Amino acid sequence: RSKRRGRGQITVYSQQIAQEMKRATQLEQALRNAIINDQVDVHFQPIVTMATGLPVGFEALARWNDPDLGFVSPAIFVPLAEERGFIDALSEALLRKAAEAALSWPRELFLSFNVSSAQLMDPGTAGNILSILNRVGFDPHRLDLEITETAMMTSAETAQRILLELRQLGVRVSLDDFGTGQSSLGRLRDFTFDKVKIDRAFVARITSDRASEHIIKAIITMCEGLDLQVVAEGIEHAEEAEILKRFGCGLGQGYYYGKPADAAATLRYLNERYYDQSA
């Protein structure tokens, strides 16, 4: 009996896998077309000084709204582009758009851009990024690259070399989603980062779970000692912001401060919320 049920399950699974593969291939085709036709967009979310609520920069977040497939999350299509080998084309288009938009912001604001792990395995990445900045005329000192622990682990030496080359030209590096990967603490010592972004999973639990509160407090204290700036991600409520400020967290990001918005809305946000207050 159990044997028969086992076989039945295998059939169901393999049908599911076949369906998923078909869907992935459809998505891949649509995404490749969207890149060619310049239909992948980029939105911007403010990163603020927690003490004042004023932005110090914006994180670029990829957005793709396909006419047939609807809204597809970057958490789906970025990994797909990595697997299918065209993350470079996608990332180039995104960085170009993001840097072009950021040219209209006040010069002291930085652009934070996510780099995927596949890109950190490719020795050509530093050159690619710099040539895009050059073409757009965007100062590398205003660029911050967000990388994850997984990316550092898969190809540590190449990643190290890419980041060194970029850092020498003034690019800064943030460790994204901190706390979700593996062997986090060692990586903070072995690699040179400028910022650490505490994953939103911790922030979401900070008001309800003592353990998360202690972990965040410890991360902030440790980063202070290591001379690293801390960004808390995913702040949605005033109460979370208050606790984080009390712990000495310098920078924050989340719906409470501002949702990701397109380039035009970002300029309006700056007009309303930045120029007067920071003058």
Ligand code: C2E
């Ligand atoms: P991430 O880099 O950790 O980006 C932060 C994510 O948290 C974004 O999701 C953002 O919209 C979301 N978020 C920000 N504040 C809040 C909040 O208060 N509450 C909640 N619930 N969510 C919040 P998004 O835009 O869906 O992006 C998901 C992931 O996709 C990103 O995580 C990043 O890993 C990847 N990604 C997005 N754009 C790019 C890109 O241009 N290049 C690469 N390589 N990856 C990208």
Ligand code: MG
């Ligand atoms: Mg990020």
Ligand code: MG
């Ligand atoms: Mg993150």
Ligand code: MG
């Ligand atoms: Mg993430």
